[in-house]
Amino acid sequence: MDRNDLITTLQNEANLKDCFNKEDIAILAQHMSVKTFDDNAILMRKDEPADCMAFLVSGRVQIIEDERQIALLTPGDCFGESMFSEEATQVASVQALETTKVGWFTIHDFHDLLETKQRLALQFREVFKAVGRARTEQHAAETYTDKRKYLALIAHNNMKESLMEFCNIHTHKLEQFPLIATGTTGSMLFKKTGMCLSRKVASGPLGGDQAVGTLISTQNIIGVIFFRDPLSSHPHHADIEALGRLCDVYQIPLATNPQSGEAILDYLLSGKADHQPLPNRVLESYVKGQKKVVEAG
Structure with a gap:
């Protein structure tokens, strides 16, 4: 029954069905062994030899x-x-x-398949290599760390013209920093000064202030020039206040008018x-x- 479950899972649940017919998949399954693991068991360990792979039949x-946790897998x-990659060890x-059942496929099983069904074995190998490359690229994208330090340019609607005038006067200074701003501010900046953003965020009410705040917490912001409208109320006032608080927490210079903005640039x-x-x-x-809380837990 375990073998039949494995074949059924590979034929109906696995992505193999998009590349191979049921007969080919059944041949692959015949070269696998079926193993059962208890809850919390380690099936593979990082840095151990990369000499086997597996398909999940049941469990998680x-x-x-x-x-x-970088991925959660299901049958x-x-x-x-x-x-099938150039990696010598498991990554x-x-x-x-939970109690989990898998189809276990070792490098020796692959060599056996290669001897009897060479063309099919090589096709399976190419598919598994493609899966590995795709996952590596996805993981690299998810774990990418931006090491640039941006100067943030933010302005409320009534202050955008003032910010543009400021940027036009100080173009030579601003060009020496990677700049981050909303898309609207970036478009105005290009039209007025010819400068381009290195990164853009959504407008303030749509989370732009929070996005800049996140970059402050990851040490990607070197300074914030935020021309706030002091005579109007703003629906995202809490975000504005949180951004200023984060600047204080991480000791990031914050300018709210042209004079303090010039001082920050010079600094x-x-x-x-x-x-x-x-x-x-x-x-x-x-x-x-916080460390004490973690240790106490």
Whole structure:
């Protein structure tokens, strides 16, 4: 029955059905062994030899890298496809989240298939290699770290013209930084000064202020020039206030008018920003407190 379950799963649930007919898939299944793992069992461990792969027949497993779940797999999904890549070892660990049954396919099983069905074996190999490349590219995109440090340019609608005038006057200084702003501000900036953004975010009411705040927390913002309209109310006032608070938390210079904006540009260009700022005792105390909470748990 286990063998029949494996064949049925591969034929109906796995992506193999998009590339192979049922007869070819059944031949592959005949070269697999069926294994059962208990809840929490480690099926594959990172840095072990990449000499096997598997298809999930029943249960659930998670892919773990550096104590972080990077994928959750269900019946029909495969893992361990690095067996067909240039990687000598497994690139992540696989753990069962419940009693789990898999079709186990080793490098020796592949060689046996190669001897009897060479063309089919090579076709399977190419598909598994393609799956591995796709997952590697997806993982690289998900874990990509942007190391650039942006200067954020933000302005309320009634202040955008003032920001453009400021940018036109200080074009030479602003050109020395990768700039981030909303798409609207970026379009105006290009028309007025010819400068282009390095990155754009949504408008403030649609989450742009929060997006810049996120970049502050990842140390991707070197300064914020935010021309706020002091005479009008704003529906996203909480986001504006949160952005200012984050600037204080991470000691990011924040300018809210042309004079303070010019001061920030001169400060950043002076190189003083590269020096270690004064210790942020409040942040240090908070981090220590969070560590104690984790340790106590």
